[in-house]
Amino acid sequence: MVDNNQLLRFTTAGSVDDGKSTLIGRLLYDSKSIFEDQLEAIETTSKKKGHEGVDLALFTDGLRDEREQGITIDVAYRYFTTPKRKFIIADTPGHIQYTRNMVTGASTANAAIILVDARHGVIEQTKRHAFIASLLQIPHVIVCINKMDLVDYSEEAYNEVISQFEEFSSKLLVKDIRFIPISALLGDNVVNRSKNMDWYQGAPLLHTLETMHISSDINKVDARFPVQTVLRPQSDEFRDYRGYAGRMASGVLRKGDEITVMPSGFTSKIKSIDIFSGEVEEAFAPMSVSITLEDDIDISRGDMIVRSNNKPEAQQDIEVMLCWLNNSPAKPRAKYTIKHTSNEQKAMIKEVLYKIDINTLNRSSDDTDMAMNDISKVRIRTTKPLMVDPYRENRTTGSIILIDDATNETVAAGMVV
Amino acid sequence: MSKYYLNYLDELESEAIFVLREVWAQFQNPVILFSGGKDSIVVTHLARKAFYPSKIPFALMHVDTGHNFPETIKFRDDLIDSLGVQLIVGSVQESIDQGRVAEEKGKNATRNALQITTLLDAIESNRVDCAIGGGRRDEEKARAKERFFSHRDDFGQWDPKNQRPELWNLFNGQQFEGEHFRVFPISNWTEMDVWNYIKRENIQIPSLYFAHEREVVWRSNSWIPNSEFLKLDEGEEVVTKKIRFRTLGDITITGGIESDADTVEKIAQEVSAMRQTERGNRSDDKRSETAMEDRKKQGYF
Ligand SMILES: Nc1nc2c(ncn2[C@@H]2O[C@H](COP(=O)(O)OP(=O)(O)OP(=O)(O)O)[C@@H](O)[C@H]2O)c(=O)[nH]1
Ligand SMILES: [Mg+2]
Numbered sequence: 001m002v003d004n005n006q007l008l009r010f011t012t013a014g015s016v017d018d019g020k021s022t023l024i025g026r027l028l029y030d031s032k033s034i035f036e037d038q039l040e041a042i043e044t045t046s047k048k049k050g051h052e053g054v055d056l057a058l059f060t061d062g063l064r065d066e067r068e069q070g071i072t073i074d075v076a077y078r079y080f081t082t083p084k085r086k087f088i089i090a091d092t093p094g095h096i097q098y099t100r101n102m103v104t105g106a107s108t109a110n111a112a113i114i115l116v117d118a119r120h121g122v123i124e125q126t127k128r129h130a131f132i133a134s135l136l137q138i139p140h141v142i143v144c145i146n147k148m149d150l151v152d153y154s155e156e157a158y159n160e161v162i163s164q165f166e167e168f169s170s171k172l173l174v175k176d177i178r179f180i181p182i183s184a185l186l187g188d189n190v191v192n193r194s195k196n197m198d199w200y201q202g203a204p205l206l207h208t209l210e211t212m213h214i215s216s217d218i219n220k221v222d223a224r225f226p227v228q229t230v231l232r233p234q235s236d237e238f239r240d241y242r243g244y245a246g247r248m249a250s251g252v253l254r255k256g257d258e259i260t261v262m263p264s265g266f267t268s269k270i271k272s273i274d275i276f277s278g279e280v281e282e283a284f285a286p287m288s289v290s291i292t293l294e295d296d297i298d299i300s301r302g303d304m305i306v307r308s309n310n311k312p313e314a315q316q317d318i319e320v321m322l323c324w325l326n327n328s329p330a331k332p333r334a335k336y337t338i339k340h341t342s343n344e345q346k347a348m349i350k351e352v353l354y355k356i357d358i359n360t361l362n363r364s365s366d367d368t369d370m371a372m373n374d375i376s377k378v379r380i381r382t383t384k385p386l387m388v389d390p391y392r393e394n395r396t397t398g399s400i401i402l403i404d405d406a407t408n409e410t411v412a413a414g415m416v417v
Numbered sequence: 418m419s420k421y422y423l424n425y426l427d428e429l430e431s432e433a434i435f436v437l438r439e440v441w442a443q444f445q446n447p448v449i450l451f452s453g454g455k456d457s458i459v460v461t462h463l464a465r466k467a468f469y470p471s472k473i474p475f476a477l478m479h480v481d482t483g484h485n486f487p488e489t490i491k492f493r494d495d496l497i498d499s500l501g502v503q504l505i506v507g508s509v510q511e512s513i514d515q516g517r518v519a520e521e522k523g524k525n526a527t528r529n530a531l532q533i534t535t536l537l538d539a540i541e542s543n544r545v546d547c548a549i550g551g552g553r554r555d556e557e558k559a560r561a562k563e564r565f566f567s568h569r570d571d572f573g574q575w576d577p578k579n580q581r582p583e584l585w586n587l588f589n590g591q592q593f594e595g596e597h598f599r600v601f602p603i604s605n606w607t608e609m610d611v612w613n614y615i616k617r618e619n620i621q622i623p624s625l626y627f628a629h630e631r632e633v634v635w636r637s638n639s640w641i642p643n644s645e646f647l648k649l650d651e652g653e654e655v656v657t658k659k660i661r662f663r664t665l666g667d668i669t670i671t672g673g674i675e676s677d678a679d680t681v682e683k684i685a686q687e688v689s690a691m692r693q694t695e696r697g698n699r700s701d702d703k704r705s706e707t708a709m710e711d712r713k714k715q716g717y718f
Contacts (some may be wrong), residue, residue: 005424005425005426006422006424006425007425007428007429035691035692035693035694036692036693037693037694038694041706045706060561062557062558062559062561062562062710063558063559063562063577063578063707063710064706064707064710064711065578067706073577073578074562074577074578074580075562076558076561076562077554077555077561077562077604077605078554078555078561079554079555079605079607081609086425088605100582101580101582103582103584104564104582104583104584107584107585108585108586215422218421218422220421228435228438228439228442229438229441229442231468231469231470231471232471233470233471233472234471234472235470235471235472237470238470238471241470243470245438245467245468246438247431247434247435247586252421274469274470275466275469276465276466276469284421285421286423286428286431286432286435287423287427287431288430288431288434288435288438288467290469301442325582337591339587339589340587341587342439342442395585396585396586399584399585399587400587401582401584401587401589403589403591405591408589408591408592408593409581409589410581410582410583410584410589413582413584
């Protein structure tokens, strides 16, 4: 437990049938993270379905409908540990109809593995997922050029996909992109180095995941503490206790810090930072703590405690990149519930500034309808101010969702520009 | 390693506490579904931490099949006493007596499926709008698909093909009258994480988890405890073995494993070397390939 105590969350992405689930199965299998009874169950199912070997995708495709159709419908989460790191995998669907589930899995990832079928190269759905990954600011992207066994492990085929991808990704804001030629089905360059591709000098996938530098991914500068709830124990021992419970979204807060409560603007000092086992000197993301202040001020859920010399903007007109996730399109000027950290208000989409064409990344301001899977820049007006930071600086205080009160469904996800 | 960074157990703990506080803030009448097993014990421990120095602000709900390990019931009652929270019991026996459900017949009859009706009745009659569970995604392939905030319609059903998107940590608990949510704060924990956490936090767990001598019968690849509910088949014989349980469910369906692990340290060590999943010994999961998904769709835990 000494050196593998760091957690890496990664997601798969890429078009239908490019081999995402097979890759995860292969990764788990070759890293010996599969239990015997799981393997037996999958062998039985594979045989029943008439497969030659074991269908590795069945490790994640666990729903009845997924197995019948041979596709992934919703995200499956898998866990494994190596001597170097602990991993949480979100295996997401490639089918366009289930893009919202891909977004769900990708939103909390530190790294994305984008698969491309070496035979087909970069297609629209690859671009959509790569674009979503860049919008979500997933810090590390690994492009796996898969099914190399079907193109004779050809270096040319590999290079061709790289140049297609780079042509597209040059327009995206992704800092760290790497490429690996693999065969998910046969295991080349997944856990073990391929014997069929001597021309590839880089590391296999697992090694890349194990050694990627991730501790700089969290914003450690801007102290943001959204208040979830207020703790007021009714016991004699804690008669006057009033703790603001929440989880640090970013940055660091210390005992004695001068703070401002937003949006009210009241100021005070941190009296204590408490956890169950006692007081701590400081809180940093993503710690869950309870904070008490020197002064009795009115604070409730939805407020944010920040350091007085570093405040987010309290805004009522917010520009966001919005992904529409629902079958019924956006209704112009309709009211939605907006959720931002622990804050919940009503909101209206005032204006669609432009919509993005996924293939070209061009902006179109003529067609401003927002239907399922559309990605547009919009201006949202809220009933009360939200304390936002740009998403590229802060994934927690820069993200929102919209809920349709008529259905209670989450219909859109937005990133503050 | 940089200074401002949490090790994985602290990160998982913090995530679970965050989720529990969201539940308290978003729902009117949440309960913890308490089975007496290690996962619901860990969730209860996390709830203590989440609201400290306040008491856990919600009740514990136990669905009692009547086919219990006596140890589990004693453990439950002691815990309730020490926490000072309310206990709500939904009784499968009562559901049977009232004619809401009928006892299964035949050799492999259990009360496992009957719990669904009792659970949904208890949720409805207590006007519960959120039931917090100890389900983990690594337990089972249908559970691997579950959201943190998982919606149930007014028949208590899960629709795995049509789950709400769940982005970042923005949980949508909005619902209509009669619907409810299941929330899983330890979604991202593995069995190993749970044991490491129990060890680190020194959490009390029922003695059944530790190796002990017990009368058992060998049936479908595991040691089923002898009890008043067990009907012996021809050729089956009751023997005494040193065993322990990896999961706790009904006494009629929970199989034990032979083990000498009598401390949490030894259990953690044993679990890390296991080649079978913990639910591998649960006959309720073995009934069909999608047994868990099918039960969950109907409203199971
Ligand atoms: N020959 C070959 N076939 C592969 C490889 N990887 C995957 N496949 C096959 O491609 C098909 C689709 O694989 P999946 O893993 O289900 O694809 P997916 O990307 O998860 O698909 P969705 O989740 O539905 O988007 C299966 O028949 C796999 O066996 C590979 O490296 N080589
Ligand atoms: Mg798949």
